[in-house]
Amino acid sequence: MSSKESILSRIRSHTGTRYEQPEITLDAIHYEDKTGQFSESLKAAGGAAVVLQAGEDINELIRKHFPDAKRIASNLSEITCATFDPDSVADPRELNNTDLAIVEGCFGVAENGAVWITQQVKHKALYFISTGLVILINKEDLVNNMHEAYQRVEGTDYKYGFFVSGPSKTADIEQALVFGAHGPMNVLVILR
Amino acid sequence: MKIGLFIPCYINAVYPEVGVASYKLLKHLGLDVDYPLDQTCCGQPMANAGFENESLKLALRMEDLFKQYDYVVGPSASCVAFVKENHPGILEKSGHVCLNSSKIYDICEFLHDVVKPEELPSVFPHKVSIHNSCHGVRELHLSSPSEMNIPYFSKLRDLLQLVKGIEILEPKRIDECCGFGGMFAVEEPEVSVCMGHDKVKDHMSTGAEYITGADSSCLMHMQGVIEREHLPIKTIHITQILAAGL
Amino acid sequence: MSTKHSIAAARFIANRKQEAWHDETLWMVRAKRDKMSHSLPEWERLRELACDIKMYSNSHLDTLLEEFEKNAIANGAIVHWAKDAKEHNEIVEKILQQHNAHTLIKSKSMLTEECGMNEYLFSKGYDIVESDLGERILQWMHLHPSHIVMPAIHIKRQEVGEMMERVLGTEKGNSDPTYLTHAVRKNMREKFLTADVAMTGANFAVASTGEIVVCTNEGNADMGTSFPKVHIATFGMEKIVPNQEALGVFTRLLARSGTGQPITTYTSHYRKPEDGGEFHLIIVDNGRSDILAKPDHIRTLNCIRCGECMNTCPVYRRTGGYSYTYFIPGPIGINLGMLKNPEEYSDNVSACSLCLSCSNVCPVKIDLGEQIYRWRQDLDKIGKASSEKKVMSGGMKFLMERPALFNTALKFAPLVNKLPRFMIYNGLNAWGKGRELPTFAKESFNDMWKKNKIQ
Numbered sequence: 089m090s091s092k093e094s095i096l097s098r099i100r101s102h103t104g105t106r107y108e109q110p111e112i113t114l115d116a117i118h119y120e121d122k123t124g125q126f127s128e129s130l131k132a133a134g135g136a137a138v139v140l141q142a143g144e145d146i147n148e149l150i151r152k153h154f155p156d157a158k159r160i161a162s163n164l165s166e167i168t169c170a171t172f173d174p175d176s177v178a179d180p181r182e183l184n185n186t187d188l189a190i191v192e193g194c195f196g197v198a199e200n201g202a203v204w205i206t207q208q209v210k211h212k213a214l215y216f217i218s219t220g221l222v223i224l225i226n227k228e229d230l231v232n233n234m235h236e237a238y239q240r241v242e243g244t245d246y247k248y249g250f251f252v253s254g255p256s257k258t259a260d261i262e263q264a265l266v267f268g269a270h271g272p273m274n275v276l277v278i279l280r
Numbered sequence: 281m282k283i284g285l286f287i288p289c290y291i292n293a294v295y296p297e298v299g300v301a302s303y304k305l306l307k308h309l310g311l312d313v314d315y316p317l318d319q320t321c322c323g324q325p326m327a328n329a330g331f332e333n334e335s336l337k338l339a340l341r342m343e344d345l346f347k348q349y350d351y352v353v354g355p356s357a358s359c360v361a362f363v364k365e366n367h368p369g370i371l372e373k374s375g376h377v378c379l380n381s382s383k384i385y386d387i388c389e390f391l392h393d394v395v396k397p398e399e400l401p402s403v404f405p406h407k408v409s410i411h412n413s414c415h416g417v418r419e420l421h422l423s424s425p426s427e428m429n430i431p432y433f434s435k436l437r438d439l440l441q442l443v444k445g446i447e448i449l450e451p452k453r454i455d456e457c458c459g460f461g462g463m464f465a466v467e468e469p470e471v472s473v474c475m476g477h478d479k480v481k482d483h484m485s486t487g488a489e490y491i492t493g494a495d496s497s498c499l500m501h502m503q504g505v506i507e508r509e510h511l512p513i514k515t516i517h518i519t520q521i522l523a524a525g526l
Numbered sequence: 527m528s529t530k531h532s533i534a535a536a537r538f539i540a541n542r543k544q545e546a547w548h549d550e551t552l553w554m555v556r557a558k559r560d561k562m563s564h565s566l567p568e569w570e571r572l573r574e575l576a577c578d579i580k581m582y583s584n585s586h587l588d589t590l591l592e593e594f595e596k597n598a599i600a601n602g603a604i605v606h607w608a609k610d611a612k613e614h615n616e617i618v619e620k621i622l623q624q625h626n627a628h629t630l631i632k633s634k635s636m637l638t639e640e641c642g643m644n645e646y647l648f649s650k651g652y653d654i655v656e657s658d659l660g661e662r663i664l665q666w667m668h669l670h671p672s673h674i675v676m677p678a679i680h681i682k683r684q685e686v687g688e689m690m691e692r693v694l695g696t697e698k699g700n701s702d703p704t705y706l707t708h709a710v711r712k713n714m715r716e717k718f719l720t721a722d723v724a725m726t727g728a729n730f731a732v733a734s735t736g737e738i739v740v741c742t743n744e745g746n747a748d749m750g751t752s753f754p755k756v757h758i759a760t761f762g763m764e765k766i767v768p769n770q771e772a773l774g775v776f777t778r779l780l781a782r783s784g785t786g787q788p789i790t791t792y793t794s795h796y797r798k799p800e801d802g803g804e805f806h807l808i809i810v811d812n813g814r815s816d817i818l819a820k821p822d823h824i825r826t827l828n829c830i831r832c833g834e835c836m837n838t839c840p841v842y843r844r845t846g847g848y849s850y851t852y853f854i855p856g857p858i859g860i861n862l863g864m865l866k867n868p869e870e871y872s873d874n875v876s877a878c879s880l881c882l883s884c885s886n887v888c889p890v891k892i893d894l895g896e897q898i899y900r901w902r903q904d905l906d907k908i909g910k911a912s913s914e915k916k917v918m919s920g921g922m923k924f925l926m927e928r929p930a931l932f933n934t935a936l937k938f939a940p941l942v943n944k945l946p947r948f949m950i951y952n953g954l955n956a957w958g959k960g961r962e963l964p965t966f967a968k969e970s971f972n973d974m975w976k977k978n979k980i981q
Contacts, residue, residue: 090607091606091607091609092595092607095607095763096588096591098815099587099591099763099815099818100588102815102816102819103585103587103588103818104585104819104821104824105585105821106585106586107578107581107582107585108582109579109768110575110578110582112575112579112771112772114568114571114572115567117566129788132788133791180752180753181719181753184719197789199788200787200788200789201788202793212752213752216748216752217749217752233778234773234774234777234778234789235771235774235775235778238771238774239771241770242769242771246795247798247799247800248797248798249795250792250794250795251777251792251793251794252791252792253788253789253790253791254791255791256743256744256745256792257743257744258659258743259676259785260658260659260660260663260677260678261659261663261686261707262551262682262683262703263551263554263555263676264683264703264704266703266704266707268707268708268711269744269745269746270657270714270718270744270745270746270749271744271745271748271749271791272745287971287972289926289932290964291971292936292971293936293966294965294966295967296967296969296970296971297967300971300974300980303980304980304981307981317975317976318930318933320925320926320928320932321926321932325922326919326922326923327899328880328899328902329915329918329919330902330903330904330905330906330915331903331915331916331920331923332903333903334920337923337927338923338926338927341927414879414881414882414883418882418883418885418886419882427563427838427883427887428886429564429569453553455883456840456883457840457881457883459879460879461878461879461880461881463915463918464876464879464880465956466956466957467529467532467912467915467956468529468531468532468535468876468877469532469956470535470536470539470540470959471535471536471539471844472879473960473961474539474960475840475844476961477960500964501961503962503964504960504962504963504964505960507961507962508960508961508962
């Protein structure tokens with residue numbers, strides 16, 4: 089008998105009461121001002137959110153926030169400040185020493201400042217390897233909470249998708265919070 | 281309503297004045313209260329040590345002693361909680377039904393939920409810090425457990441507010457365990473004493489002169505630490521405050 | 527009467543500074559959790575839903591795991607089933623062999639700890655690199671985790687600094703956490719880029735989509751899996767949830783409970799292999815199917831490994847993870863240890879004052895404290911009840927069942943008040959180790975009542 093069969097047979101013979109699947113109903117938190125809450129939540133997580141004003145140039149905005157970035161990666165056509173297209177490199181290791189990556193997100197979550205991103209770049213390393221990360225989302229694409237978030241994710245297909253809320257961090261040394269553990273040290277979300 | 285007064289073993293042996301205060305308080309409120317003679321123990325120490333089955337005879341005796349009463353009321357949240365939560369299971373294993381569990385109350389519960397006095401003659405012009413004992417909070421719901429997202433309430437505070445001159449305080453870690461835990465106190469004595477010490481210090485940081493609560497077991501453990509370390513705070517059971525002057 | 531826990535605990539507490547720091551630091555995490563839980567009016571409802579989802583999932587493991595496997599295979603993943611730790615380790619080894627791999631980079635997984643995977647692979651000549659900062663520090667110091675979420679919580683910055691001077695050549699005397707963390711960032715970057723195979727655990731496995739979810743703050747799982755062509759993800763079978771709707775509930779509870787944040791920085795969903803790569807999933811039993819047969823303890827399978835029960839436990843905070851003999855400490859560890867091997871791990875059962883705070887914080891409503899009480903009742907049956915406790919309990923029973931004897935004892939008890947100190951406070955008196963004995967009343971309540979002294 090294969091291990092699979094052996095495990096399944098043990099499960100079947102040991103399972104007692106079969107509990108019913110619950111209906112997930114609750115009064116989940118929602119916000120009057122989703123944008124404001126999203127910004128606040130992201131700030132608390134060490135990141136920043138900014139709304140692109142009418143007439144404002146997105147590339148100028150990015151340059152303003154990351155004046156020292158030299159090696160800038162983006163495969164988005166609207167990002168003219170990029171110095172190279174990350175999809176053009178054959179090996180993800182070549183993405184090392186990227187100062188800034190600018191990527192597309194799907195939507196933001198107000199309760200925790202997270203953005204849902206499905207992999208739309210050749211190498212997913214791009215999302216983690218750069219020192220700074222800029223995520224672009226449409227300003228109407230904000231949900232209140234994770235229940236609404238997963239409603240939007242449900243039924244969509246992807247190889248890899250993730251929620252990211254702010255910069256990479258750790259508190260493993262004496263609970264002292266440090267940004268930039270292995271992933272980006274700075275995260276900016278632009279709502280446009 | 282006929283009330284049977286339940287006096288736990290260590291109240292009998294160490295703090296009979298708590299039993300006296302309880303009796304006086306209930307009498308003052310015009311209640312028909314009686315003490316069925318020669319009570320010993322509810323069985324909790326044995327059960328906490330892991331010998332629940334050794335409490336059977338004691339559970340049966342309690343059923344017998346209190347069968348003629350409408351309510352069983354005692355000045356110990358932890359003993360009452362034990363009877364309520366554990367006696368049914370212990371008795372059921374031997375084919376008995378537990379009647380006490382549905383009619384037993386800690387005296388604070390009883391006063392707050394059943395008697396609901398609007399005033400008390402007691403005067404106690406002192407600062408007291410409420411000790412929210414684990415079984416009282418998490419089994420008898422004498423106050424809102426700090427872990428849960430429910431609106432704050434405290435039956436002990438409500439009762440103490442009837443006392444004139446009193447100032448009511450609570451420690452920072454409002455319902456952290458004092459470390460008594462029954463057998464735990466002697467099985468892990470270093471941890472137990474460390475927890476007791478921390479709890480007393482927390483109560484002291486409120487500026488209180490007295491630590492008060494519904495459980496003499498916790499108070500006894502903290503009193504032991506207070507005396508060993510010569511700390512400037514006293515312990516007193518809540519019934520003694522509520523009955524002050526009676 | 528001393529259990530291994532009580533002996534180890536006494537040692538930990540003897541270092542007052544360490545104990546106070548450990549207690550205060552973990553209490554802060556509990557306080558952060560409270561701030562989060564109190565800011566969501568629907569918190570208790572979330573806990574209820576989480577518990578119900580887990581009770582459903584864990585009572586339908588056969589159908590859900592088969593659904594998961596079907597969907598994972600359709601996504602292009604390779605699914606393995608491991609009956610026990612040995613099989614798990616052998617599966618991992620085989621994958622490494624097949625790819626001529628030498629270095630494995632892995633993110634945190636208590637399951638691999640449970641299976642002793644690192645030791646096994648080291649013995650076979652493989653190089654395992656832990657990518658989580660806490661785990662990496664422990665790896666360099668040859669220590670095991672003392673907490674399941676904050677594994678190096680017991681280690682002071684000076685110790686980390688000194689170790690990194692030796693291992694990484696960092697500045698002498700510099701123990702600033704930011705400096706040290708960034709030194710590791712630089713060092714680890716090289717490891718991420720050169721590892722042959724990546725391994726992660728999984729916080730959740732979704733039956734309806736065949737994907738797994740990995741939650742980290744560091745992004746180490748994501749960095750690790752971004753370069754090697756092979757990703758192995760391993761998880762205990764109780765990690766299965768029915769669908770993504772369920773994730774909405776769990777992702778709102780996990781980080782709030784475990785670290786006091788609304789969400790971990792990264793909540794990563796791995797569904798399909800990289801182009802030209804392989805995605806291996808290992809479903810592990812290793813005793814979980816046995817727990818299914820124990821209705822009194824089945825709720826331990828709800829556990830989402832948030833660690834909050836440890837943060838709230840007054841005993842864990844004051845004694846640290848190393849005082850427990852099972853690799854997972856605290857309330858959940860006491861219970862899981864007893865489920866694994868009651869004879870071997872019974873010493874941990876004393877590490878509990880039955881305060882029930884753990885049951886109240888648990889996001890999936892495991893009745894942790896109540897289960898520990900039940901394990902205490904079982905100790906005698908498995909021959910592990912201490913003889914001193916048995917004698918004490920038997921003695922009390924004898925006394926309490928005889929009211930006349932009880933009353934007589936109470937009459938003589940006040941004599942103890944007058945005994946010379948050396949007779950009362952000595953090695954035999956565990957109570958007296960840090961406390962004065964209570965003073966026995968001259969007249970018991972029984973006595974006073976009989977003498978009509980109570981009006």
